[in-house]
Amino acid sequence: MNLDAAAGQTWLVADIGGTNARFALVDGPGAAPRDIHRVRCADHPGPVEAAGAYLAERQAAAGAAWRPPSWAAFAVATPVGQDRIELTNSAWSFSRAASEAALGLDGLLMLNDFEALALSLPGLAPRQLRAHGALPSARGTLAVLGPGTGLGVGGLLETAHGWRAIAGEGGHATLAAADDFEAEVLRTVRGEFAHVSAERLLSGIGLPTLYRAVARVRGETAAELTAEDIGTRGASGQDTLCAATLDTFCAMLGGFAGNVALTFGARGGVFIGGGIVPHFADFFFASRFRERFESKGRFRAYLEAIPTALIVEPYAALYGAAAAIEARRRRAGSTGHAA
Structure with missing residues (x-):
């Protein structure tokens, strides 16, 4: 070669x-x-x-x-x-x-795919990102995660020889509950699946599962909806059950993203990719994502200092593949x- x-x-x-x-x-x-x-x-x-x-x-x-x-x-x-x-x-x-x-x-x-997405991060322009506050500096150690069809996770290390991506399968790590409501949601889902990974709920294939579980915990009847339906109805506010599902989705994604930040030591920034969140970006930025990202007890100050941003460039992984x-x-x- x-x-x-x-x-x-x-x-x-x-x-x-x-x-x-x-x-x-x-x-x-x-x-x-x-x-x-x-x-x-x-x-x-x-x-x-x-x-x-x-x-x-x-x-x-x-x-x-x-x-x-x-x-x-x-x-x-x-x-x-x-x-x-x-x-x-x-x-x-x-x-x-x-x-x-x-x-x-x-x-x-x-x-x-998330190795490629990680490699795209240093080259993304401000117009290709939407941040919670200040944009990440893209220095040091970075992390990226994102709900698409599944849930991907990757890391990027700045070394003396350039950027090096870390590929993993963090989306299949066990999902944790942060409060009693989420614990009930996970208990409900465990009745259907032996292992409830983050991808099982925080992805395109997982959003309908999360919707059904939220409905059951709330004592409501779930309709037959696709992930796209749930996102559209929830973000518009026309369906309270879908809105509650999206709220739970964003909160749990924030908690998971905080775990990823701590695991990688990603003090340079955490980026949200994938094709799901950009469809309800305004809802996402008004959600509990950042609150839950920072809510890590004694390490709250550590997480507060880490910037987070949504990748709005739909073809970022292609840039990473070229890189x-x-x-x-x-x-x-x-x-x-x-x-």
Whole structure:
């Protein structure tokens, strides 16, 4: 794998979640993703077919100016490390090496989606963020978490050799209650699931479960609603049960985010990503999120000093995927061989 061959050439980047995959092209180091296109994962057998269709469209549009990508980085919503990739909340299953060969690439990096999101953080502009008060400085140690189809968690460390991302599966950590109401909610959910992780409630797949549990604890009848329905009805105030569900969601997300901040020592800032919260951003900023983020007893002052911000850039993971290619190429150049 010749990383130096990537210089001056086009890169392919992708953000592959449980429901949608987003593809873009990047014109080398420092360039922003362009020609971003989203597809439903269910419409393609796997990422090779989805990427192939995307590249064919871009080639037809570019004509004689077309330059096929030499390198690619895929951010995927699942643990990585082995050649075989099995998406947690999608039917896609594929080989990294086989995908690299099928797409005719010199190299294909595979990243956890929140590893890519973490790598995007230092490069995000103020317009791509919405903060509780002052914007994070993006220095030191950072953390990012976000409800999408699932719940991702990642960290970013500033080192003498640049930023290094930490990929994990923190969304599957056990969710804790902060008061009697939440304890009753969790007790209700445990009647359905043996293990109640943070993702079980604080995600797109979890929001309907949380809604049903809140309804039961409140002695109300739950309707058959999707996560999108709950968010829309709750944020607008037209449905009191949905509003109570969103309030519980934001409060529990704040408590979980505070736990992540303490675990990573993320004094540089905690960022909220994912596709769920931006749909009810005003409700989120008026919610108990920040109150619960700081509510850690003797460590309240520690948490009060940590800034939090919502990522409003919908394609941040694509920026992070490009940063991963650039960082790998830079490290290879410093050592004189491909890493």
